[in-house]
Amino acid sequence: xxxxxxxxxxxxxxxxxxxxxxxxxxxxxxxxxxxxxxxxxxxxxxxxxxxxxxxxxxxxxxxxxxxxxxxxxxxxxxxxxxxxxxxxxxxxxxxxxxxxxxxxxxxxxxxxxxxxxxxxxxxxxxxxxxxxxxxxxxxxxxxxxxxxxxxxxxxxxxxxxxxxxxxxxxxxxxxxxxxxxxxxxxxxxxxxxxxxxxxxxxxxxxxxxxxxxxxxxxxxxxxxxxxxxxxxxxxxxxxxxxxxxxxxxxxxxxxxxxxxxx
Amino acid sequence: xxxxxxxxxxxxxxxxxxxxxxxxxxxxxxxxxxxxxxxxxxxxxxxxxxxxxxxxxxxxxxxxxxxxxxxxxxxxxxxxxxxxxxxxxxxxxxxxxxxxxxxxxxxxxxxxxxxxxxxxxxxxxxxxxxxxxxxxxxxxxxxxxxxxxxxxxxxxxxxxxxxxxxxxxxxxxxxxxxxxxxxxxxxxxxxxxxxxxxxxxxxxxxxxxxxxxxxxxxxxxxxxxxxxxx
Numbered sequence: 001x002x003x004x005x006x007x008x009x010x011x012x013x014x015x016x017x018x019x020x021x022x023x024x025x026x027x028x029x030x031x032x033x034x035x036x037x038x039x040x041x042x043x044x045x046x047x048x049x050x051x052x053x054x055x056x057x058x059x060x061x062x063x064x065x066x067x068x069x070x071x072x073x074x075x076x077x078x079x080x081x082x083x084x085x086x087x088x089x090x091x092x093x094x095x096x097x098x099x100x101x102x103x104x105x106x107x108x109x110x111x112x113x114x115x116x117x118x119x120x121x122x123x124x125x126x127x128x129x130x131x132x133x134x135x136x137x138x139x140x141x142x143x144x145x146x147x148x149x150x151x152x153x154x155x156x157x158x159x160x161x162x163x164x165x166x167x168x169x170x171x172x173x174x175x176x177x178x179x180x181x182x183x184x185x186x187x188x189x190x191x192x193x194x195x196x197x198x199x200x201x202x203x204x205x206x207x208x209x210x211x212x213x214x215x216x217x218x219x220x221x222x223x224x225x226x227x228x229x230x231x232x233x234x235x236x237x238x239x240x241x242x243x244x245x246x247x248x249x250x251x252x253x254x255x256x257x258x259x260x261x262x
Numbered sequence: 263x264x265x266x267x268x269x270x271x272x273x274x275x276x277x278x279x280x281x282x283x284x285x286x287x288x289x290x291x292x293x294x295x296x297x298x299x300x301x302x303x304x305x306x307x308x309x310x311x312x313x314x315x316x317x318x319x320x321x322x323x324x325x326x327x328x329x330x331x332x333x334x335x336x337x338x339x340x341x342x343x344x345x346x347x348x349x350x351x352x353x354x355x356x357x358x359x360x361x362x363x364x365x366x367x368x369x370x371x372x373x374x375x376x377x378x379x380x381x382x383x384x385x386x387x388x389x390x391x392x393x394x395x396x397x398x399x400x401x402x403x404x405x406x407x408x409x410x411x412x413x414x415x416x417x418x419x420x421x422x423x424x425x426x427x428x429x430x431x432x433x434x435x436x437x438x439x440x441x442x443x444x445x446x447x448x449x450x451x452x453x454x455x456x457x458x459x460x461x462x463x464x465x466x467x468x469x470x471x472x473x474x475x476x477x478x479x480x481x482x483x484x485x486x487x488x489x490x491x492x
Contacts, residue, residue, distance in 0.1 A: 006361050031368050035272040043268070068363045072266045079269065079422065082443060086436050088429030102439070103430035110429075117269065117426075124268025124366060131367075132360045140360070152294050157353050159308030160315065164357070167312045195458045199465030202313055206473060209305035216305075 006068075006132045013058040015134040019234045020143055026050075026242045027131035033249050034123040039256040040116045043123025046249055050126045058134050068129055069122075076121045084114035090262075112260040137161055142231060151224060166212075167205045174200055264358070264373050265418060267366025274425045279371030282352075285379050289349035296346060310338050311350045315357055318364075335414075336407035337459055339382035340389040341477050347386075351378030376417035385410030399484050403463045408456030415448040416441065464488075 010016070015023065030050060034043045054060050089109030097103040141161075144154050174197050178184065183193035213221075270278075296303050317334035338347045352374050358364040365373050385406040392402040423437035466473060471485050479485075 006363065028367065031267065031366075032272075034268050035275065035368055072363070075266060076269070078443065079440075082422075082436075082439055083426045086426065086428040086439060097430075101431040102428070102435045105429065120268040121266055122268070124368065125266060125363065128267045128359060128366050129363050132363055135360075137357070137360060150290060152290060152297060153349070153353070155304065156293070156307060156311070156349070157356075159305060160311035160350070160353055160357070163305075163308045163312030164315050167309070167316050171316060191454065191458060192461070195461030196465065198313075198317065198458065199462040199469075201316070202462060203466060203470050203473075205309045205313060206306070206470070209309040210302075213302055213305045 006129075007136060009060060009064065010133055010136045013060060013134050015053075015058045016136070017232055018134070018238045019232045020135055020139040021231065022234065022238050022242050023131065023135050024143070026245060027127050027135075029242075029246045030127035030130070030249065031124055033246070033253055034120050034127065037120070037253045037256070039253075039259040040112075040119040040261060041256040041259060042249060042253045043119040045252050046123045047119075047126040049245060049249070050130045054126075054130055054133055060133055065129070065133075069125065072121065072125050076118055080114045080118045080121075083117055084110045086110075087113050108262045112262055115261050139231070146231075155224065162212075163205060163209065166208050167201055170201050170204050170208075171197065264355070264365035264377070265369045265421065266364075267359070267369060269366075270369050270372060270421070270425050272368070274421070275368045275371060278369075278375050278421065282348075282371045282374040282379065285345065285348050286352055286374070289345040289347075289352075292343065292345045293349055296342070307342065307346070307350060310341065311354055314338060314350065315354045315361075318354070318358065319362055334459070335377060335382045336385040336403075336410040336455075337463070339386040339410060340403075340406060340479055344379070344382040344386040347382040348374065348378040351382070372418075372421050376421060377414050380417045381410040381414035384413040393480060399467075399480055399488055400460050400464060404456040404460045407459040408452045411452040411455050412448070415444055415452070419444060 030046045034046055037043060051065070054065060055062055084106065085104040087110040088103075088105050088107050090112075091108040093106045093108070095103060095105035095107075141154065141158055144157070178193045178197060182189075184190045293307070296307075314334040335347055335351055338350060342350075352370070355365055355370055355373050355377065359366055359370065388409055389402060389406040392405065419440040420437055422440045423433050426436060427433040428436040428439070467485060467488050474480060474485050475482050
C-alpha cells in the first residue's frame with residue numbers, strides 16, 4: 001500500500017536516458033495544447049499518442065498505468081455529471097427544477113461541454129502521468145537549479161524529497177506491526193492506530209532530522225546543497241519525435257476548432 | 263481533495279496562478295527570514311513537508327468508501343505560520359502530481375490557493391484567536407485542523423463553480439451544488455482529520471513536549487499542564 005511510488009517506476013523506465021528538457025517540453029506542451037483546444041478530439045489524440053509512448057517506448061506495465069487513472073476517473077465522472085446537469089443551451093432532452101434557484105437539465109450543449117471537459121481531463125492526466133513516469137525528480141532538481149529558481153526553495157524541495165523516504169521507512173515498519181496486531185480491525189480502532197502511527201512517525205522523523213543536520217554540519221554544510229549532475233545530451237531521434245508530436249497535435253487543435261460531439 | 267489536470271479552462275488556471283504567486287513570494291521571503299534566524303529550522307521544515315506528503319498519500323480509515331485523505335496542513339500552519347506553510351504546500355502538491363498523479367501542473371495554482379493558502383490561513387486564524395484564551399488546547403487544535411480542511415473544500419467548490427457557472431442561478435447555484443456533492447465525503451473527513459490530528463498532537467505533547475515549546479506553539483504552562491495530566 002505505501003511502498004510503491006511512481007518514482008520507482010520512473011527510475012527504471014526506458015526513456016530515463018532521454019534529455020529531461022525534451023520530456024518536459026513534450027509533457028507540458030501536451031498539457032497546454034489540451035487546454036487551448038476547443039474540441040474533444042485533440043485531447044483524445046494526445047492521450048492516445050502519450051499512452052502509446054508510455055506503454056511501448058517507456059515500457060510501463062499496462063496494469064500499473066490503468067490503475068493510475070482510477071482515482072482521477074471517479075472525480076472526473078462526478079464533476080462532469082454536475083457540469084452536464086448545470087449548464088444548458090441547445091436542444092433540451094430533459095429538465096427538472098427542484099428549487100426556484102436550481103434547474104437541472106440535459107441538453108445537447110451541456111452534453112458537449114461535459115464530454116469535452118472529460119476528454120480534456122484524460123488528455124491532461126496522460127500528459128501528467130507521462131512526465132511522472134519518465135522523469136525522476138532527481139533530474140528535475142538539476143533543471144530547477146539551471147532555471148535559477150531561488151536556492152531556498154530548491155534546498156527545501158530536496159530536503160522534503162529526502163525526508164519522504166526517511167519517514168516512509170518508519171511508517172511501513174510501524175504500520176505492518178499494527179496490522180499484525182489487528183490494529184485496523186474496526187473504525188474506532190483504525191482511528192486510534194492511525195493517530196498513534198502518525199504521532200510516532202512525526203516524532204521519529206523529528207529525531208532523524210536533528211541527526212541529519214548534525215551529520216551535515218560535520219560535513220561543513222553552509223546552508224547550500226551542491227547539486228552535481230548534468231542533463232543528458234539532446235539526441236536527434238527524440239527531438240524529431242517530440243517536435244513531430246507537438247506539431248501534429250497543434251495541427252489537430254487548429255483543424256478541429258469548434259467540432260462538437262452532438 | 264485536488265482538482266485534477268485539465269479540469270479548469272486555461273483562463274481560470276491563469277487567474278489562480280496570479281492569486282497564488284504573490285502569496286508564495288511572501289512565503290519564500292518569510293522562509294528566508296526563518297532560516298536566517300535559525301538554520302536548524304531547515305531540516306525541520308523538510309520533515310514537515312515530508313510528513314504532509316505522507317499524510318496526504320495515506321488513505322484514512324474509509325468513512326464513505328471514497329479516496330479521502332487528510333491534508334495535514336493545519337498542524338504545519340500553527341507550527342510555522344500560514345505563509346511558510348503555503349510554500350511547503352506548493353512543493354508537496356508538485357510532488358503529489360509527479361509522484362502519485364494527484365492534482366496537476368496547470369491546476370497547481372488553484373490547488374495551492376485552496377489547500378496551501380486559504381485552508382492554513384483559516385486554521386491559523388482560529389488557532390491565534392483561541393490560543394491565549396481559556397479554551398482547551400486540544401479543542402483549539404481540533405477546530406483549527408477541521409476548519410482548515412473544510413475551507414480547503416469550500417474554496418475548491420468555489421473554484422469549480424466559478425469555472426462552470428449554472429445556466430439558471432449562475433455561480434451561486436453551481437457553488438451550492440458542488441458544495442453539496444462533496445459534502446458527502448468532505449464533512450466526515452474534516453471531522454476525522456480533526457480527531458486524528460488532535461490525537462497526534464496529544465501524542466507529541468505526552469512524549470516530546472519540548473518540540474512544541476521550542477516552536478512556541480502554545481504557552482509553555484498549557485503544554486506542561488496538559489502533558490502532566492495525560
